[in-house]
Amino acid sequence: MSQENSSYKQIFKATSIFGGVQVFNILISILRAKFIAVIVGPIGIGLYGLLTSTIGLITSVTSFGLGASSIKDIAYANEQADQGKLLEISGVLNKLVWYTGGLGMILTLILSPLLSKLTFDNYDYTWSFVLLSVTLFLGQLTLGKDAVLQGTRQLKWLAYANMASSVISLVVTFPLYFIYGIKGIVPAMIVMSAMTLIVTQFFYARLKFVLPNLNFKETWAKGQGMLKLGFFLSLSGIIATACSYGVRIFITRFGGLEQVGFYTAGFGIINSYVGIVFTAMATDYFPRLSASIYDKSKFSLIVNQQGNVALIILGPILTAFVVFVNFAIIILYSRAFLPTESMMQLAMVGMFFKAAAWLLGFIVIAKNDTKVFFWSELVANIYHSAFSCVGFYFWGLEGLGYSFGLGYALHLVQMYFIAKLKYDFKFNREFLKIFAVQFIIALAALIVMKTISNDLISYGTGLLLIMATTVFSAYNLNRIINIKDQVNKILKKNK
Structure with missing residues (x-):
């Protein structure tokens, strides 16, 4: 251990x-x-x-x-x-x-x-x-x-x-x-x-x-x-x-151009401010994965460990964004961009699927299967774009949020099929458990914010759900790196 x-x-x-x-x-x-x-x-x-x-x-x-x-x-x-x-x-x-x-x-x-x-x-x-x-x-x-x-x-x-x-x-x-x-x-x-x-x-x-x-x-x-x-x-x-x-x-x-502005601003927050987790982890994840890619048990462990860390960090962030996204929009942009609220809430929940698909995509690159990566990305981008266009045409900005989640859910299935079939990879129970709990909490927050009109009840329940995912993440973080020992080491150094 x-x-x-x-x-x-x-x-x-x-x-x-x-x-x-x-x-x-x-x-x-x-x-x-x-x-x-x-x-x-x-x-x-x-x-x-x-x-x-x-x-x-x-x-x-x-x-x-x-x-x-x-x-x-x-x-x-x-x-x-x-x-x-x-x-x-x-x-x-x-x-x-x-x-x-x-x-x-x-x-x-x-x-x-x-x-x-x-x-x-x-x-x-x-x-x-x-x-x-x-x-x-x-x-x-x-x-x-x-x-x-x-x-x-x-x-x-x-x-x-x-x-x-x-x-x-x-x-x-x-x-x-x-x-x-x-x-x-x-x-x-x-x-x-x-x-x-x-x-x-x-x-x-x-x-x-x-x-x-x-x-x-x-x-x-x-x-x-x-x-x-x-x-x-x-x-x-x-x-x-x-x-x-x-x-x-x-x-x-x-x-119109204004709708493009809403789309750009909304997904700018999603990709830039939430994407920080992906950007920060990729710098270390890809080199470590590449070094062990031909050792099946080792690279499988690396992927699952990286996935656990990603979900532990993302869970509270995504749930908090779902609950307080309108405040984030006002702070980061202005009230003029509030029409993106529903689109962003839906996309935040879809980020869980993106995180898992992201992990698997690096396996294909590390294996140097560039052609497999190219064709899988080609297919994925085609249906992502198709979903986005159809979603916007029929349901506007909210449709873009639904299309984001649907697209990455399908993308995850596609990448897992490739990883399982070609490299005999599978997610372990620990990853699946953390994924399920964090996703369900975020989904519950989405349902609460979209169905309960009373602000006191919706935000109160949302805060409880944020606390739940934070406690769950803290518990798992302490379990895998022993936070107490790390704090004690820091205190001893400072004495």
């Missing part, structure tokens, strides 16, 4: 470090989102969402998945203490991000009129895309430096870079929104990209790497493996971005 406790402690340690960074960035994002929402309103948020999703689509196409594939190679060379190989891989990556970043910028410049027409059904935003083309180049350069920092395990520097760039970008972009309103969105996006690169470069320079000077032919020859792996992985990202783009376009056509 001590080895198991040690594994759980490692998971919580990594999660707390990166969770802290994410919380800090989220606080900065809250300030930025609140400011933008007040200044530009739902229409401005909708415009921002359409611009970022379009640029994201081009980035997915031209980045070739170098972020994922390069980290794997850099981390391996760093683990083997092969400085020559590490510098070679970093040098290849440095050249590749320049080439791919330039490709993305040029492609956006050429396609800017078409992008404006497809996105907004007019050519009014052609120059917006022309100006934003530089963000693809800057973003790709930043990605390369982030990959080296993460691959060499300079996680504190990476954390500092993320936090510093968030603060500086916030301070610099505030005046743009305040002075220019909606017209300040594009300049603010460019400034944010530039500030992020400058700050990341500052910490990257501390590595003092002297990279080899490679020409195009050498870069291509040595980078083919990185590009091939990244290409297969990036295909899933391209599909996801394209489907998200398609859903936004559908909502624009049948609901």
